[in-house]
Amino acid sequence: MNRNLIPSARSVALLLDPDKADEARLDRMIKIAAGNNVDFILAGGSITFNIIDPLISAIKASCNIPVILFPGNLLQLSTKADGVYFLSLISGRNPELLIGNHVLAAPFLKNIKERVIPVGYMLINGGKKSSVEYLSQTEAIPPDKHDIITATALAGEMLGMKMIYLEAGSGADLPVPPEVIREVKMNISVPVVVGGGITSPSQIMEAFRAGADMIVLGNGCEKEPSLLEEACKIRNSFS
Numbered sequence: 001m002n003r004n005l006i007p008s009a010r011s012v013a014l015l016l017d018p019d020k021a022d023e024a025r026l027d028r029m030i031k032i033a034a035g036n037n038v039d040f041i042l043a044g045g046s047i048t049f050n051i052i053d054p055l056i057s058a059i060k061a062s063c064n065i066p067v068i069l070f071p072g073n074l075l076q077l078s079t080k081a082d083g084v085y086f087l088s089l090i091s092g093r094n095p096e097l098l099i100g101n102h103v104l105a106a107p108f109l110k111n112i113k114e115r116v117i118p119v120g121y122m123l124i125n126g127g128k129k130s131s132v133e134y135l136s137q138t139e140a141i142p143p144d145k146h147d148i149i150t151a152t153a154l155a156g157e158m159l160g161m162k163m164i165y166l167e168a169g170s171g172a173d174l175p176v177p178p179e180v181i182r183e184v185k186m187n188i189s190v191p192v193v194v195g196g197g198i199t200s201p202s203q204i205m206e207a208f209r210a211g212a213d214m215i216v217l218g219n220g221c222e223k224e225p226s227l228l229e230e231a232c233k234i235r236n237s238f239s
């Protein structure tokens with residue numbers, strides 16, 4: 001596996017969704033990302049109206065930031081990205097998202113397996129039902145159930161996941177609380193990724209302070225692109 005695809009210091013990732021990416025906005029976001037040394041660009045979304053390959057190619061043609069496929073479903077599989085998050089929805093009990101889809105995807109990804117990163121993906125309730133919660137037909141873990149969250153993250157690490165992604169859901173009312181991040185970080189040794197509902201510099205600061213290795217920004221940057229710049233400044237203050 002390519003280790004450069006796993007955050008080794010505090011990192012910022014920009015999430016771009018093929019269904020939301022119009023050309024002008026994409027250009028602007030990528031310019032801001034490149035100008036501020038965003039660490040990774042994730043490409044993916046919950047549902048698929050547009051195929052993902054053109055988005056990956058457009059990002060790669062305009063910057064050198066590693067692009068990682070963050071597939072919302074099997075229709076978003078691609079071998080064009082620098083890396084692929086092989087997501088196991090370990091907060092849920094849907095077998096298709098724990099092994100079924102992986103069996104279907106594995107032959108397709110066989111020739112790029114060194115770029116495939118096993119990720120333990122955990123939904124934490126962000127104040128409303130998220131698209132991923134609905135589409136996965138699973139239930140997010142309540143944010144005050146620290147024991148369940150910690151046990152799930154630990155199980156993910158023990159199963160060999162290279163990162164644990166705490167997801168409040170795109171556009172969540174409330175991001176993953178700092179105390180949840182802190183608790184998970186104290187208990188596992190693989191990087192902790194935090195995303196969903198992060199819309200302000202203070203939330204970014206709190207997430208990094210609590211121990212997030214990487215934060216993922218989607219909607220917040222689409223609405224206010226300067227958030228990406230702020231996020232990178234905050235990240236730099238930790239180095």
Ligand code: 1GP
Nearest residue numbers: 170171195196197218219
């Ligand atoms: C969703 O964690 C990401 O998978 C980003 O969420 O769009 O709310 O930033 P937002």
